Amino acid sequence: MSHDRREAGFKxxxxxAEALATLLDxxxxxxxxxxxxxxRADGRVVAEPIDAPAPVPSYDRAAMxxxxxxxxxxxxxxxxxxxxxxxxxxxxxxxxxxxxxxxHTGSAVPDGADAVVMIEQVETVGGGDGGAAEIEAFDAVxxxxxxxxxxxxxxxxxxxxxxxxxxxxxxxxxxxSVGLDAVPVSDRPTVAVIPTGEExxxxxxxxxxxxxxxxxxxxxxxxxxxxxxxxxxxxxDDEDALAAAIEGDxxxxxxVTTGGSSVGERDLxxxxxxxxxxxxVHGVALKPGHPVCLGVADDTPVVSLPGYPVACIVNAAQFLxxxxxxxxxxxxxxxxxxxxxxxxxxxxxPGTRTFARVSLSGTADRAESxxxxxxxxxEDDGGDSALPAATPTRASGSGILSSVALADGxxxxxEPREGLDAGEVVDVELWEGNR
Amino acid sequence: MSHDRREAGFKxxxxxAEALATLLDxxxxxxxxxxxxxxRADGRVVAEPIDAPAPVPSYDRAAMxxxxxxxxxxxxxxxxxxxxxxxxxxxxxxxxxxxxxxxHTGSAVPDGADAVVMIEQVETVGGGDGGAAEIEAFDAVxxxxxxxxxxxxxxxxxxxxxxxxxxxxxxxxxxxSVGLDAVPVSDRPTVAVIPTGEExxxxxxxxxxxxxxxxxxxxxxxxxxxxxxxxxxxxxDDEDALAAAIEGDxxxxxxVTTGGSSVGERDLxxxxxxxxxxxxVHGVALKPGHPVCLGVADDTPVVSLPGYPVACIVNAAQFLxxxxxxxxxxxxxxxxxxxxxxxxxxxxxPGTRTFARVSLSGTADRAESxxxxxxxxxEDDGGDSALPAATPTRASGSGILSSVALADGxxxxxEPREGLDAGEVVDVELWEGNR
Numbered sequence: 001m002s003h004d005r006r007e008a009g010f011k012x013x014x015x016x017a018e019a020l021a022t023l024l025d026x027x028x029x030x031x032x033x034x035x036x037x038x039x040r041a042d043g044r045v046v047a048e049p050i051d052a053p054a055p056v057p058s059y060d061r062a063a064m065x066x067x068x069x070x071x072x073x074x075x076x077x078x079x080x081x082x083x084x085x086x087x088x089x090x091x092x093x094x095x096x097x098x099x100x101x102x103x104h105t106g107s108a109v110p111d112g113a114d115a116v117v118m119i120e121q122v123e124t125v126g127g128g129d130g131g132a133a134e135i136e137a138f139d140a141v142x143x144x145x146x147x148x149x150x151x152x153x154x155x156x157x158x159x160x161x162x163x164x165x166x167x168x169x170x171x172x173x174x175x176x177s178v179g180l181d182a183v184p185v186s187d188r189p190t191v192a193v194i195p196t197g198e199e200x201x202x203x204x205x206x207x208x209x210x211x212x213x214x215x216x217x218x219x220x221x222x223x224x225x226x227x228x229x230x231x232x233x234x235x236x237d238d239e240d241a242l243a244a245a246i247e248g249d250x251x252x253x254x255x256v257t258t259g260g261s262s263v264g265e266r267d268l269x270x271x272x273x274x275x276x277x278x279x280x281v282h283g284v285a286l287k288p289g290h291p292v293c294l295g296v297a298d299d300t301p302v303v304s305l306p307g308y309p310v311a312c313i314v315n316a317a318q319f320l321x322x323x324x325x326x327x328x329x330x331x332x333x334x335x336x337x338x339x340x341x342x343x344x345x346x347x348x349x350p351g352t353r354t355f356a357r358v359s360l361s362g363t364a365d366r367a368e369s370x371x372x373x374x375x376x377x378x379e380d381d382g383g384d385s386a387l388p389a390a391t392p393t394r395a396s397g398s399g400i401l402s403s404v405a406l407a408d409g410x411x412x413x414x415e416p417r418e419g420l421d422a423g424e425v426v427d428v429e430l431w432e433g434n435r
Numbered sequence: 436m437s438h439d440r441r442e443a444g445f446k447x448x449x450x451x452a453e454a455l456a457t458l459l460d461x462x463x464x465x466x467x468x469x470x471x472x473x474x475r476a477d478g479r480v481v482a483e484p485i486d487a488p489a490p491v492p493s494y495d496r497a498a499m500x501x502x503x504x505x506x507x508x509x510x511x512x513x514x515x516x517x518x519x520x521x522x523x524x525x526x527x528x529x530x531x532x533x534x535x536x537x538x539h540t541g542s543a544v545p546d547g548a549d550a551v552v553m554i555e556q557v558e559t560v561g562g563g564d565g566g567a568a569e570i571e572a573f574d575a576v577x578x579x580x581x582x583x584x585x586x587x588x589x590x591x592x593x594x595x596x597x598x599x600x601x602x603x604x605x606x607x608x609x610x611x612s613v614g615l616d617a618v619p620v621s622d623r624p625t626v627a628v629i630p631t632g633e634e635x636x637x638x639x640x641x642x643x644x645x646x647x648x649x650x651x652x653x654x655x656x657x658x659x660x661x662x663x664x665x666x667x668x669x670x671x672d673d674e675d676a677l678a679a680a681i682e683g684d685x686x687x688x689x690x691v692t693t694g695g696s697s698v699g700e701r702d703l704x705x706x707x708x709x710x711x712x713x714x715x716v717h718g719v720a721l722k723p724g725h726p727v728c729l730g731v732a733d734d735t736p737v738v739s740l741p742g743y744p745v746a747c748i749v750n751a752a753q754f755l756x757x758x759x760x761x762x763x764x765x766x767x768x769x770x771x772x773x774x775x776x777x778x779x780x781x782x783x784x785p786g787t788r789t790f791a792r793v794s795l796s797g798t799a800d801r802a803e804s805x806x807x808x809x810x811x812x813x814e815d816d817g818g819d820s821a822l823p824a825a826t827p828t829r830a831s832g833s834g835i836l837s838s839v840a841l842a843d844g845x846x847x848x849x850e851p852r853e854g855l856d857a858g859e860v861v862d863v864e865l866w867e868g869n870r
Contacts (some may be wrong), residue, residue: 004723039651042658059640059642059643061645065700104699104701107634108642168867169652169653169654169656169748170744172655173649173651173652174841175643176648179638199541204614206495207493207494208541209705211611211612212611214608216604217607219604220477220604220607224604264539265539278525298644313604336771336773337773337774338769338771338772339862427774432603
């Protein structure tokens with residue numbers, strides 16, 4: 001009840017999806033790009049479509065250890081009636097009909113050969129130190145068998161990545177394999193992180209003072225999400241000081257503030273953003289953290305996060321992350337999840353998207369646990385019984401930093417639901433990502 | 436069939452869980468630690484248990500905007516019969532019985548007060564420029580109401596993190612909030628990455644030559660997994676050269692090689708590792724990638740990955756990652772997953788753990804899609820119908836780098852299963868982590 005009185009300051013609370021769409025409408029990719037060596041490109045966002053300049057493999061390659069042959073020469077060969085072939089030189093560039101050349105997995109198939117007989121299917125006959133004089137092939141091979149043709153893996157000119165793709169380690173290997181040594185990527189988006197609040201200090205708080213933490217946490221999230229944070233000094237609750245701080249950072253791709261985003265008399269951010277540009281959304285139907293303010297000034301999105309640590313983080317994940325990603329030329333993937341069973345019920349109000357912090361237990365590494373059933377991948381194999389338990393860390397209290405720091409992730413209760421029941425199978429969002 | 440012939444070289448193929456357990460038995464945490472500032476500690480592993488030196492909050496703080504009061508003074512107050520209190524100075528350190536002091540969310544509650552009446556429940560009476568002379572409180576408050584007591588969030592001395600915890604952005608905020616500015620963390624484990632193979636070149640491959648990619652990919656994975664890679668030059672297929680290369684890196688916490696780990700005549704790694712120390716496991720029942728060799732030399736784990744790019748990556752994820760994590764003082768969490776529906780069946784042999792690369796479609800960011808039902812969190816809400824489709828990228832071919840680079844993750848078929856059916860709901864492992 002008391003809660004409703006406090007929230008009455010918001011005329012309307014916009015749904016999360018609508019609020020985000022409204023903000024994203026105002027955000028364009030910054031369009032700056034640079035070329036970076038592959039070894040330093042992990043996690044970066046591809047700036048333009050990339051086609052393979054060369055094929056992989058770049059030659060017809062043996063897919064097995066054995067002998068390169070003309071397939072036609074092995075026609076009818078069997079265990080009881082091998083095909084007999086002359087052994088060519090080991091390093092031969094080409095073979096004549098009736099010849100066979102020793103090849104290793106990955107080596108070039110000589111001209112004239114169109115298949116490889118596996119070494120296990122071959123016996124060598126005669127010959128001195130220089131190798132076999134003849135070989136017997138006990139199996140027939142078809143044209144192309146055990147041969148990887150030029151371009152089998154990647155064709156020359158093949159589109160490898162579209163602009164906006166976030167590069168991963170295996171992508172870098174693929175790019176190198178086609179002969180590239182650098183890649184054009186979007187500059188990391190710059191994100192100014194401005195903590196606000198006259199009560200904030202960096203250390204040794206007196207009564208009434210609080211150590212600044214939101215700016216530190218948000219700066220590190222910006223980094224994890226691929227951006228370059230500018231972690232600014234604390235700005236006090238003064239309209240001119242706040243306006244000056246934001247204006248000074250409008251050359252950044254995104255400006256984010258923490259604190260002062262609600263409707264109290266010290267909540268100056270909405271007014272300040274309005275004076276510099278436009279407030280698009282103030283108050284969102286999510287919990288914890290409805291008093292977020294989303295605006296734009298000089299074409300730069302300004303995300304004003306609430307000061308309560310948990311509310312700050314929830315809103316950063318919902319709004320700052322996708323905005324920052326779009327500014328940097330990509331889109332925000334859904335958070336990875338882990339499936340778990342709720343240990344207790346989670347209450348929520350219909351119409352509000354609720355983020356319930358949970359800790360996971362019983363999540364021993366599957367491979368390490370030695371439990372062969374532990375894959376639990378398909379639902380019909382009974383794997384659900386092995387699911388970890390998701391225990392809500394606290395029922396409420398958006399000011400409780402420890403409840404989020406000590407949680408493994410959160411469970412989202414979508415707007416139409418009125419809470420989740422104990423025992424329900426849920427996807428826990430690992431909003432701080434993989435380790 | 437041909438496949439079986441080739442694999443016959445392995446007398447026995449050890450199950451994944453057993454192979455990993457055998458290797459991990461030989462690995463001890465390196466035990467080296469350093470103190471790093473919080474701003475640079477994201478992702479690092481806590482080296483020793485950390486207790487809070489100071490409580491949060493460090494003073495009794497107002498949880499709401501309003502007036503600090505003695506709860507007893509509001510007894511019986513209601514809309515029709517308010518309690519009338521004298522207004523104390525706004526900055527008063529203490530109040531007397533019958534007084535009320537203006538407080539803001541987060542500010543200190545003065546001595547003598549034990550509750551806060553919300554501003555919405557108060558009307559001010561009289562007073563000049565200096566503020567109200569009296570206030571009327573229209574609601575009774577209980578002792579402690581709307582007050583956050585000292586240590587409510589974190590008690591002084593409370594254990595915050597155990598050794599081995601991998602720090603996340605919110606953890607850094609929590610550590611800062613208790614007055615810390617640096618944190619003791621384990622040194623990143625050093626991992627020597629040695630690509631091997633006489634066919635490997637760094638660029639411009641001639642026929643029979645292949646561009647080195649495994650070392651690049653594995654080095655970046657090592658980094659993502661919290662380690663410090665030493666990406667070495669290619670070593671050719673020569674026992675002495677291989678032994679010298681490995682020996683030169685036995686001061687690293689882990690040595691990993693790529694290529695030459697099978698049973699062919701050019702597969703020298705098992706022999707070389709045996710000459711330097713001990714081969715623990717050679718040949719694992721997983722696909723793609725069974726020809727992995729796990730050993731130890733001079734107490735340093737030596738992981739010899741197969742040269743086929745996909746097999747290399749699968750084995751790196753299964754063996755290198757947990758070994759590296761343990762060396763660095765932590766454990767490998769399960770990979771994050773995304774739930775999806777298989778678009779096609781995935782074949783597998785019972786007794787072998789199979790990793791089927793899949794690409795995901797229909798995974799638009801939930802918030803962005805504007806689909807309020809999209810949370811799909813609880814299974815009974817019908818959310819499964821909105822699951823993304825997981826399409827296997829190729830049925831086989833462990834040499835096909837593009838099949839893994841172009842995949843979003845893999846589906847694990849556990850040993851007891853004989854394939855997965857089209858339409859099954861599966862957990863796709865995002866083995867390259869979150870973006």
